[in-house]
Amino acid sequence: MKIVVLVKQVPDTGEERILDASTGLVDRDANDPVIDEISERALEAALSVKDRDKSTEVVVLSMGPSDASKAIRKALSMGADSGIHILDDGLLGADATLTAQVLAAALRNADADLVITGNESTDGRGGVVPAMIAEHLNLPLMGSLTTVNIGSASISGQRRNDEGTQDVSADLPAIISVTEGFAEARFPNFKGIMGAKRKPVSTLAAAELGVNIAARTKISSVETRAPRSAGSTIIDEGQAAAQLVDFLTTNRLI
Amino acid sequence: MFELTEEHQAIVAMVAEFAAENIAPHAVQWDQEHHFPVDVLAQAGELGMGGIYVREDFGGSGMTRLDAALIFEELAKADPTISAYISIHNMVAWMVDRFGNDAQRAAWLPQLCTMETLASYCLTEPGVGSDAAALSTRAVRDGDEYVLNGTKQFISGAGASGLYVVMARTADTGSAGISAFLVPDGTPGLSFGALEKKMGWNAQPTRQVVFEDLRIPASNLLGEEGAGFSIAMKGLNGGRVNIGACSLGGGQAALDKSISYLKERSAFGAPLIGQQALLFQIAEMQAELESARTMVWRAADALESGSKDKVRLCAMAKLVATDAGFSAANTALQLHGGYGYLAEYGIEKIVRDLRVHQILEGSNEIMKLIIGRIAIDS
Ligand SMILES: Cc1cc2nc3c(=O)[nH]c(=O)nc-3n(C[C@H](O)[C@H](O)[C@H](O)COP(=O)(O)OP(=O)(O)OC[C@H]3O[C@@H](n4cnc5c(N)ncnc54)[C@H](O)[C@@H]3O)c2cc1C
Numbered sequence: 001m002k003i004v005v006l007v008k009q010v011p012d013t014g015e016e017r018i019l020d021a022s023t024g025l026v027d028r029d030a031n032d033p034v035i036d037e038i039s040e041r042a043l044e045a046a047l048s049v050k051d052r053d054k055s056t057e058v059v060v061l062s063m064g065p066s067d068a069s070k071a072i073r074k075a076l077s078m079g080a081d082s083g084i085h086i087l088d089d090g091l092l093g094a095d096a097t098l099t100a101q102v103l104a105a106a107l108r109n110a111d112a113d114l115v116i117t118g119n120e121s122t123d124g125r126g127g128v129v130p131a132m133i134a135e136h137l138n139l140p141l142m143g144s145l146t147t148v149n150i151g152s153a154s155i156s157g158q159r160r161n162d163e164g165t166q167d168v169s170a171d172l173p174a175i176i177s178v179t180e181g182f183a184e185a186r187f188p189n190f191k192g193i194m195g196a197k198r199k200p201v202s203t204l205a206a207a208e209l210g211v212n213i214a215a216r217t218k219i220s221s222v223e224t225r226a227p228r229s230a231g232s233t234i235i236d237e238g239q240a241a242a243q244l245v246d247f248l249t250t251n252r253l254i
Numbered sequence: 255m256f257e258l259t260e261e262h263q264a265i266v267a268m269v270a271e272f273a274a275e276n277i278a279p280h281a282v283q284w285d286q287e288h289h290f291p292v293d294v295l296a297q298a299g300e301l302g303m304g305g306i307y308v309r310e311d312f313g314g315s316g317m318t319r320l321d322a323a324l325i326f327e328e329l330a331k332a333d334p335t336i337s338a339y340i341s342i343h344n345m346v347a348w349m350v351d352r353f354g355n356d357a358q359r360a361a362w363l364p365q366l367c368t369m370e371t372l373a374s375y376c377l378t379e380p381g382v383g384s385d386a387a388a389l390s391t392r393a394v395r396d397g398d399e400y401v402l403n404g405t406k407q408f409i410s411g412a413g414a415s416g417l418y419v420v421m422a423r424t425a426d427t428g429s430a431g432i433s434a435f436l437v438p439d440g441t442p443g444l445s446f447g448a449l450e451k452k453m454g455w456n457a458q459p460t461r462q463v464v465f466e467d468l469r470i471p472a473s474n475l476l477g478e479e480g481a482g483f484s485i486a487m488k489g490l491n492g493g494r495v496n497i498g499a500c501s502l503g504g505g506q507a508a509l510d511k512s513i514s515y516l517k518e519r520s521a522f523g524a525p526l527i528g529q530q531a532l533l534f535q536i537a538e539m540q541a542e543l544e545s546a547r548t549m550v551w552r553a554a555d556a557l558e559s560g561s562k563d564k565v566r567l568c569a570m571a572k573l574v575a576t577d578a579g580f581s582a583a584n585t586a587l588q589l590h591g592g593y594g595y596l597a598e599y600g601i602e603k604i605v606r607d608l609r610v611h612q613i614l615e616g617s618n619e620i621m622k623l624i625i626g627r628i629a630i631d632s
Contacts, residue, residue, distance in 0.1 A: 077268075
C-alpha cells in the first residue's frame with residue numbers, strides 16, 4: 001500500500017503567534033517553524049500501518065518555503081520513505097483553494113492508495129483543504145476522524161459531531177483527515193535521524209504541476225484583537241461560590 | 255567543528271524533546287523517592303541511547319563522541335543523574351564492543367544497546383579509588399573457569415544491572431596484572447551491599463558488589479589477560495568527556511533557571527536582573543560553561559580521531575567542565591535566594607548531583623596529575 005501524508009510546517013504553537021495586519025498573513029519569522037502536531041499525528045497513523053506491514057510505502061508531501069524541508073526531514077527521520085516538497089515563491093501566502101489545487105495536482109501523480117492529513121492546521125485553522133482535495137481528485141473523504149481501521153482495500157473509522165458519533169467507511173483509494181484523538185507521534189530514533197538524509201526528496205514548482213497561480217480569496221480587512229482587559233477578582237468572604245455562579249450565568253458561560 | 259550540523263541539531267532537538275517529556279517532570283520526585291526509572295531508560299534505549307558510539311552490526315547507533323557529548327548535555331539539562339547513569343552504561347557497552355570478541359559482542363550488545371539490560375563498571379574497591387592499579391579483587395584461573403573473590407565499592411547501577419564488567423587481578427604485576435571480566439547478574443557468588451545513602455545521584459543506585467568464589471567461564475575474559483587496566487582507562491577517557499557533558503547540561507539548566515528567575519523576581523522596587531552585580535554572575539556562568547563546552551567538544555573530537563593528545567584533552571575536559579558545572583549550579587542556588595534551597599525549585603538537586611562529578615571517573619586532583627605529568631614529560 002502507498003500512503004501519502006500531507007505535512008505542514010507552521011509557527012510553533014507553544015509561543016504567541018503574530019498576524020501581520022498589513023497583509024493578513026501569519027508572520028512566519030516571529031516564531032520557530034515546526035512540523036504541525038496534527039501532521040505528526042497523521043504521519044503516526046501511516047507509520048503504524050508500516051509497522052504492521054513493512055511493504056507499506058509512506059510518502060510525505062509538503063507545500064511550503066525552503067525551510068519546510070526541515071519538516072520533511074523530520075518526517076523522514078521518523079520513518080517515512082520519501083518526500084515531495086512543493087517549493088515556489090509564487091505560492092507564498094497561498095489561500096486554501098490554491099493550496100488544495102496545488103496539493104491535488106501533486107497527488108494526481110503520486111498514485112496513492114490512501115491520503116492522510118490533519119483536519120485543520122494549527123496556524124490557518126481553515127479546515128477546508130482536505131475536502132477541497134477530495135473534490136479535485138474525486139476521492140471519498142472521511143474527515144475529522146477520531147479513530148480509523150486501515151485495511152488493504154477499504155477503511156473504516158469513527159467521527160464525532162455535535163449530535164454523537166458516526167461510523168464511516170470507504171473503499172480505497174480515499175482521503176482521511178485525523179483529529180487530536182489520534183496517537184501522538186513517535187520520537188525519531190538516532191538511526192532514523194542519521195538515515196533521513198539518504199532518503200529521496202523531490203522538489204517541484206507550481207508550473208511543473210501545471211497549476212496556474214491565482215488566489216481566489218480576497219481578504220477585505222484585518223483587525224488586531226483588542227487587548228484583554230484585566231479580569232475581576234472575587235475575594236472569598238463566604239459568598240465566593242454564589243458570586244462565581246452569578247458571574248458564569250450572567251455571561252452565559254454555563 | 256564549532257557550528258553544529260543540521261543533523262546534530264536534529265539529534266539535540268529529539269533528545270531535548272524526549273527528556274522534557276519523560277525525564278524533567280519527574281526529576282525532583284525521583285531524587286526524593288530514590289527511584290531508578292528503568293522503564294524510562296528502556297525508552298531511551300529504543301531511541302538508540304544505549305550504544306551511542308557502539309558499531310551498528312550488533313545494534314549500536316554508530317555515532318560519534320561529539321554526538322554523545324551533545325546527547326548527554328541535553329539529557330542532563332533534565333536530570334544529571336539519569337544522564338550520568340546512561341553515560342556509564344554507554345562506556346561499558348563501548349568496552350564490550352571495542353575489546354570483546356564477536357561471540358561476546360553478539361551475546362551482550364543487542365540487549366545493552368536497547369537498554370533492556372543495564373551495565374555497571376566495577377573498578378573502585380573499598381581500599382582503592384584513585385590508585386586503581388593497586389586493586390586487590392582476585393581472579394584465579396581454574397581449568398576452563400576463573401574464580402573471583404573480592405569487593406567493589408561505589409558501583410553505579412549495582413543490583414539493577416544485568417552485566418558487570420569487573421577489573422580483577424590475575425597476576426601480582428601491578429597494573430599489568432589486571433584483567434577485565436564479564437560477570438552476568440545471577441551468577442552464584444555474586445551479591446550486593448546495601449543501597450548507599452548519598453548527597454545526590456539519588457535516582458540511581460550505588461552499592462558494593464561482592465564476589466565470593468564466583469565462577470565464570472574463561473570465555474568471559476574481556477580482551478587479553480593483563481589488558482584489563484588499559485581497557486578500564488580507555489573506557490574512562492570517553493567516560494570523562496561524557497561526565498563533563500553531564501555537568502555542562504546541569505550547569506546550563508541552572509543558569510537558564512536563574513535568568514528567568516532574576517527577570518521575574520523583584521526586590522527594592524525593580525526586577526533583580528537590573529542589578530549589575532547579579533548580571534555579572536550570569537555572565538561569568540555563561541562564559542565558564544561555554545569555554546568548558548568548547549573543551550568538551552574538542553576532547554570528543556580528539557577521541558573520535560584517535561589523536562595522540564586525547565588523554566590530556568579528555569582529562570582537561572573533565573576537569574574544567576565538572577568545575578564549571580558545579581560552580582554554575584552553586585551560583586544559581588545563591589541567585590535563587592531561599593527558594594534555591596528548597597527542593598521544589600530543582601536547583602539544590604542540581605548542586606548535589608553535580609558535586610560528585612568532581613570526584614568520580616577520576617577525581618579532579620587525578621585529572622591535574624594526568625595533565626601535569628604529560629605537561630612535564632613532553
Ligand atoms: C556516587 C558514586 C558513584 C560511583 N560510581 C562508580 C562506578 O560505577 N564504578 C567505579 O568503579 N567507581 C565508582 N565510584 C568511585 C569513584 O570513582 C571514586 O570514589 C573516585 O575514583 C575516588 O576514589 P576514592 O573515593 O577512593 O578516593 P581516594 O582515592 O581515597 O582519594 C581521596 C582524596 O584524595 C585525593 N587524591 C588521591 N590521590 C591523590 C594524589 N595522588 N594526588 C592528589 N590528590 C589525591 C582525591 O582526589 C580525593 O580528593 C563512584 C563514586 C561515587 C561517590
